[in-house]
Amino acid sequence: MAKAKATVHGAISLVNAIANQKGATLGIALEVQATVETSSGKGIILQSKNKSLSSRLINKTVEKIVSKRDLEQNKIVITLDSEIPTGYGLKSSSAISSAVALACAKIFKPEFTDQQILLAGVDASIESKVSITGAFDDACSCYYGGFNVTDNAKKKRIHFEKGPTNLVAVIFIPKNRKRGNLKNLKDLSSVFENAWELARKANYWEAMIINGLATASILNSDPKIIISLIEKGALGASVSGNGPAVAAITKKENEVNIKKVFSTLEGNIIVSKVSNKKAEVHEL
Numbered sequence: 597m598a599k600a601k602a603t604v605h606g607a608i609s610l611v612n613a614i615a616n617q618k619g620a621t622l623g624i625a626l627e628v629q630a631t632v633e634t635s636s637g638k639g640i641i642l643q644s645k646n647k648s649l650s651s652r653l654i655n656k657t658v659e660k661i662v663s664k665r666d667l668e669q670n671k672i673v674i675t676l677d678s679e680i681p682t683g684y685g686l687k688s689s690s691a692i693s694s695a696v697a698l699a700c701a702k703i704f705k706p707e708f709t710d711q712q713i714l715l716a717g718v719d720a721s722i723e724s725k726v727s728i729t730g731a732f733d734d735a736c737s738c739y740y741g742g743f744n745v746t747d748n749a750k751k752k753r754i755h756f757e758k759g760p761t762n763l764v765a766v767i768f769i770p771k772n773r774k775r776g777n778l779k780n781l782k783d784l785s786s787v788f789e790n791a792w793e794l795a796r797k798a799n800y801w802e803a804m805i806i807n808g809l810a811t812a813s814i815l816n817s818d819p820k821i822i823i824s825l826i827e828k829g830a831l832g833a834s835v836s837g838n839g840p841a842v843a844a845i846t847k848k849e850n851e852v853n854i855k856k857v858f859s860t861l862e863g864n865i866i867v868s869k870v871s872n873k874k875a876e877v878h879e880l
Contacts, residue, residue: 619733685837
C-alpha cells in the first residue's frame with residue numbers, strides 16, 4: 597500500500613515544434629494533480645472528471661515507469677484533477693503524463709532522475725499518438741516551469757531561464773474547436789526556424805509574435821487578432837500549440853485591455869500567471 601501525489605503545471609507555446617522538431621514554451625500556473633494509490637491486485641484504474649482524457653496515454657506512461665513484475669502485483673488507482681482544458685494547445689497531455697510519471701516514480705522508482713521521469717511521459721505521448729513530436733518542449737515547461745527552448749529530436753533543453761513573475765497569460769478558448777491542417781506548418785519551416793533562433797537568444801516575445809502570425813494563418817485562426825493583441829499592449833501573442841487557444845502575455849495592468857480584444861469573440865477567457873514552479877511530488 598502506497599500513495600503519492602504529484603503536481604505539474606501547464607504551459608503555452610512560443611514556437612511551435614511541428615515544422616522542425618524545435619520548440620519554445622513558457623510555464624503557466626494552471627495545475628494538474630495526479631494521485632497514485634497502490635494496493636494488492638492487478639490493473640490500472642483511472643478516475644477523472646474529464647472524460648476526454650486519453651487512458652492510452654496514461655497506461656503507456658505507467659508502463660514506462662512501473663516494471664512488468666510490479667504491474668502484475670499491484671492494483672494502481674490514478675486520480676486526476678486538472679485545471680487545464682484538454683485539446684486546445686495548452687499542454688494538458690504533457691502535464692498529465694508528467695504528473696502520472698512523477699507520482700508512479702515516487703512509489704516504484706525513487707532513484708529516477710527528472711530527465712527519466714520527463715522522458716517517460718514524452719515517449720508515452722509518441723507511442724499513444726497523442727503527440728507528433730513527443731512534445732519535449734511542452735513537457736519541459738510543464739515540469740520545470742519558466743522558459744524552455746528545446747531540440748525535441750535530441751530531447752535536449754538548449755536554453756532555459758525563469759520567466760518574469762509580473763506577467764500573466766490571457767488565454768482565449770474559442771467555442772469553435774476546429775483546427776487547420778498541421779502538415780501545412782512544414783511549408784513555413786524556415787519561418788519557424790527563425791522564430792526558434794530568436795527564442796534561443798532570449799528574444800521570446802519576437803519569437804512568439806512571428807510564431808503567432810505564422811500559426812494563425814495556417815491553423816484557422818485570424819492573424820488580425822495577434823496584431824490587435826500587440827496593439828493593446830501584449831508583449832507576445834500566439835496560437836498555443838496547435839490551437840485553437842490563443843494566448844497573450846502581458847503585464848498585469850494590461851490584462852483588462854487584452855480581455856477586451858477577446859471579448860468580441862465567442863468563447864471563454866482564462867487568466868493564468870507565468871509560472872517558474874517545478875513539478876512536485878510527495879507521499880501521502
